[in-house]
Amino acid sequence: MALNSTLLSLVLGSMILLFILVFWTVIAHQEIARKKNLIPRKLDKLSEDLRTFSVGLSGGTSPKGKETEQMADEAKKISQLWKSRREQLQMGYWEKMEGRADELKKLQEQRDHIQELINRTKVKYHKREIDEESFREIAKDYQKQLMEVNVKIWELEKDLG
DSSP: OHHHHHHHHHHHHHHHHHHHHHHHHHHHHHHHHHHHHHHHHHHHHHHHHHHHHHHHHHTSOOOOTHHHHHHHHHHHHHHHHHHHHHHHHHHOHHHHHHHHHHHHHHHHHHHHHHHHHHHHHHHHHHTTSSOHHHHHHHHHHHHHHHHHHHHHHHHHHHHHO
16 A cells, blocks of 8 residues: 555656646746747848838938948948858858868768778788888878867767757
């Protein structure tokens, strides 16, 4: 009887914990969705602000001489900043991650290739096709390359999470 009550309390406790976890997950999901929906509105507002700003500039007295050139240069600089920021936002987080994942895959292939070269060098040494001094020098170079590739892989894996 005590075992049944213990099991019942464990099951009830687990159900309550599961309910709390599901509730917390739903709230977090709603918060993320809300923030995701705010981004386009903020971009639209910034775009509208820029449009009203440019209309306000065109409605004033027209500058003359160097002032016109300076204003054109400043407007060009500002538009370049805006473009690059907008392009960065459009590029998105996942495209950057895909690029890093491709780079990681290439590095892993390079690591496997270097390890294969080391193994082939060992086989040639054991067959006495190359002498010991050459083997040591070649193996040393390959080990150095392998360590460099492993460090790059480790850094990329750390960045990717």
